[in-house]
Structures are given as structure tokens and as C-alpha cells.
Amino acid sequence: MVQEKFPGVFVVGGRLATLSLAPGSRVYGEKLVREAGGEYRIWDLYRSKLAAAIHKGLKELPIKPGSTVLYLGAASGTTASHISDILGRSGSVFCVEFAQRPMRELLQVCELRENMLPIMGDARKPQEYAEMVGRKVDVIYQDVAQPDQSEIFLRNSALFLKRGGWGLICVKSQSIDVTAQPKKVFEKFLVQVGEEIEVKEKIELSPYDLEHLFISGKRR
Numbered sequence: 246m247v248q249e250k251f252p253g254v255f256v257v258g259g260r261l262a263t264l265s266l267a268p269g270s271r272v273y274g275e276k277l278v279r280e281a282g283g284e285y286r287i288w289d290l291y292r293s294k295l296a297a298a299i300h301k302g303l304k305e306l307p308i309k310p311g312s313t314v315l316y317l318g319a320a321s322g323t324t325a326s327h328i329s330d331i332l333g334r335s336g337s338v339f340c341v342e343f344a345q346r347p348m349r350e351l352l353q354v355c356e357l358r359e360n361m362l363p364i365m366g367d368a369r370k371p372q373e374y375a376e377m378v379g380r381k382v383d384v385i386y387q388d389v390a391q392p393d394q395s396e397i398f399l400r401n402s403a404l405f406l407k408r409g410g411w412g413l414i415c416v417k418s419q420s421i422d423v424t425a426q427p428k429k430v431f432e433k434f435l436v437q438v439g440e441e442i443e444v445k446e447k448i449e450l451s452p453y454d455l456e457h458l459f460i461s462g463k464r465r
């Protein structure tokens with residue numbers, strides 16, 4: 246049985262899934278299920294922080310069919326491909342990644358999905374890919390696991406995020422400070438980004454990802 250949880254996000258046989266935009270292809274070995282004339286990709290809660298956040302009760306999903314998303318830290322496209330499914334052909338996701346190995350895999354995923362646009366670039370230097378993006382975006386999704394996660398978000402938000410647009414940020418406390426208590430690291434992060442976005446939801450991602458906080462907030 247297929248139930249819609251958010252536009253473009255489904256529960257299929259009790260598991261979170263998206264309707265594949267590239268039927269017949271897998272991105273990370275995910276299970277494919279044919280139901281009601283479509284092919285659904287089961288969305289692994291342990292492989293995608295967005296899936297874990299939705300499963301753990303995210304109330305509003307600002308990534309919608311037709312949205313434009315800037316994705317920082319796309320890796321080989323696990324989560325970005327599910328976002329591509331949600332957006333459909335009328336939306337687009339710009340996928341920024343700076344490491345060569347995941348980028349090679351990401352390029353193969355993007356070849357099958359016209360709405361996924363790969364950008365080999367450093368998220369610390371958004372001006373270097375500003376021309377490629379060439380517009381304001383509805384959502385910035387960030388999962389970079391770097392000590393300067395808050396600065397990276399602020400720089401990209403200033404350049405690309407529409408007023409009233411959304412930031413979805415996966416904060417990894419261990420990458421910011423291994424010695425500090427995660428709670429303290431998260432509090433500091435929230436203050437740093439709080440000037441730019443009004444934080445709406447905070448979801449701690451255990452047991453799917455340890456010491457990670459998922460934040461959603463609206464640009465002021």
C-alpha cells in the first residue's frame with residue numbers, strides 16, 4: 246500500500262520511499278518496489294539524514310515538487326537522488342561536492358536525472374559557483390561535516406537563499422569540536438545561524454546518526 250506523507254514522499258509497505266525519476270536504476274543499492282504503476286525507491290534511514298529526520302517527525306518539508314535546491318556536500322548522491330525524485334522534472338537540485346571520488350559517482354547519478362546538476366566546488370567559496378547556479382534558491386540543504394559548518398551555511402545563504410527560503414542543515418558536533426558536549430556545540434551553532442534563519446525545527450538523529458542535529462529554519 247502507498248500513502249503520501251508529504252508531496253513527493255511516500256510510505257510504501259510501512260517504509261519511507263520516493264517515486265523514482267529514473268526507473269530501473271539504483272543509486273546506493275536501495276530496494277526498488279513496483280506499486281500502483283510506479284517504481285518506488287525505499288529510502289534508507291541509516292544512509293540519509295533527511296530520511297531519518299522525516300521518520301523522526303519533521304513537521305514541514307520545504308523541499309517540494311518544483312522547488313530549486315542548493316545541496317552542499319552531495320557526496321555520491323544518496324540523499325540528493327531522493328530529493329531529485331521529490332522535485333520531479335519541474336524542480337532542480339544543484340549538487341556541490343569537492344571530493345573527486347564521490348564526484349565521479351555523483352556524475353553517473355546526474356546523467357540519469359536531468360534535474361540534478363553537479364558542481365565540482367568548495368562550499369566555502371560560493372562566489373566560484375554563483376554563475377553556475379545563476380539564481381536564488383528555495384532551499385539550501387547542507388551536510389558537509391566540517392568545523393566551519395555555520396560559516397559555510399551563512400556564506401551560501403547570503404548569496405543564494407531567497408527571503409523566506411529554507412535552510413535544512415545537518416550539524417555534526419564531532420566535526421566542530423570532538424571534546425565538547427554535543428548539546429553545547431548545537432547551542433552555539435544555533436546562535437551562529439540564528440541571525441540569518443528563524444529556526445523552526447530541531448531533530449536529534451539518533452539512532453540513525455549519532456551526535457547529529459537536523460535543523461530547519463526560514464530565512465529572515
Ligand SMILES: C[S@@+](CC[C@H](N)C(=O)[O-])C[C@H]1O[C@@H](n2cnc3c(N)ncnc32)[C@H](O)[C@@H]1O
Binds near residue numbers: 294342347366369388
Ligand atoms: C556526510 S557526507 C554527505 C552525505 C550526503 N549528504 C548524503 O546524505 O548522501 C559529507 C560530504 O561533504 C563533502 N564536503 C565537505 N566539505 C565540503 C566543502 N567545503 N565543499 C564541498 N563539499 C564538501 C565531503 O566531501 C562529503 O562528500
